[in-house]
Amino acid sequence: MTPPRLALVPGEPAGVGPELCVRLLQRPRDYDLVGFADPRSLRAAADALGLPLTLLPPDRPSRAPGELALVEIPNPVHPAFGTPEPGNAAAVIQALLDSAQGCLDGRFDGVVTGPVHKAVINAGGIAYTGTTELLANQAGREVVMMLANDIVRVALATTHLPLRAVADAIEAGALSRTLRTVDAALRHDFGIARPRIAVLGLNPHAGEAGHLGMEEIDVIEPVMAALRAEGLDLIGPLPADTAFLPAKLQGFDAVLAMYHDQGLPVLKYSGFERAVNLTLGLPYPRVAVDHGTALDLAGRGLADPSSLIAAADTCARIARTRRNLPGGTP
The missing domain is CATH 3.40.718.10 (Isopropylmalate Dehydrogenase)
Known part of the structure; x- marks a missing residue:
């Protein structure tokens, strides 16, 4: 070859x-x-x-x-x-x-x-x-940004948006396409036969059952349920402040963060020098x-x-x- x-x-x-x-x-x-x-x-x-x-x-x-x-x-x-x-x-x-x-x-x-x-x-x-x-x-x-190092892979549901615009950008169609793209890339690019993807909530404590925001109940959970029915292995929505604990990361092949600074500071802290930026979904x-x-x-x-x-x-x-x-x- x-x-x-x-x-x-x-x-x-x-x-x-x-x-x-x-x-x-x-x-x-x-x-x-x-x-x-x-x-x-x-x-x-x-x-x-x-x-x-x-x-x-x-x-x-x-x-x-x-x-x-x-x-x-x-x-x-x-x-x-x-x-x-x-x-x-x-x-x-x-x-x-x-x-x-x-x-x-x-x-x-x-x-x-x-x-x-x-x-x-x-x-x-x-x-x-x-x-x-x-x-x-x-x-x-349509593509997805993912950063990865030897510790964790973090994909982003939204990328370079002002924080004020993020909640409006978390909508069912876009989130479904993003998760399908991440799942396909883990299979095709990383050779993982059945990827497990952790999905973070948008709000603190993943919304705390609606007390800290309704995006998890109204958008994220229904999308995940529909994709699970298609065979995707999705975990969450998880609170972002505990999802990156080392013991939990061992059970995930990737993490989907809802916005740029929700997931990337953790990745860069865990191994900035060896981290890379991938564009998922390109041919x-x-x-x-x-x-x-x-x-x-x-x-x-x-x-x-x-x-x-x-x-x-x-x-x-x-x-x-x-x-x-x-x-x-x-």
Whole structure:
């Protein structure tokens, strides 16, 4: 079986993404990488780290240390470390879309993405809420964001919403689609034959039988009952303050949180360095780092590559799992 062929996108060129990619390239791997970036950013990062880097044509992927096949996406402005340029926003977005299109066309088995800077992209005149939403729109798919490490997998019913808007976004149709997507991804991407998913309540104490909110009774519990009848193994709704106890986590394959900061602080506390961000529901695996651009660290050789390494390894593992599915990609 040929090794997975993954697209690699460093993200914001003034941040730590390029140097994390250079560090990733120094280690042994059993998958191929093709970068989508400005070669100047990668070379500047390699020079700052004092590490070898050889850039090859995009049709010559290599697993030799320090070598990377590259699709050149030039930045109009060559940025200084730590100083992002809004004029490069279009190039950052092009790298993401071109690499993902390569997956849609079958040229790549998955895409690994470094951190991007949302404010700088918007300052460059591009309306951008996140790469999850960008790739979902390109593929025409409804997707779910999941972050995962060696301790826990946390999927999100809502993502980048103001807290005031979260309750209105917890509605039956969206919650059903989310849970089906998480269940399918655990089966197809992680090879879990019968996933057990813990579902958190929206309110404190999961609503306390309606005394602290009715969303659990009116929306979450009926959705879970209907999906259980379809064969999904769902536990809850559970109070968020006790669902992450280690003894309980041992009985779950994933946790569905109702909003961003309900579940992700626990995950990042439990193992930030090795955590990754997955976009579930795409026709290809997309795995990203779980951290930002760290502009204050850029070019100083201090950035930890663990999350990017975990993202690439996870993407390759999912690509292999999908290849073994009856009928191919879900």
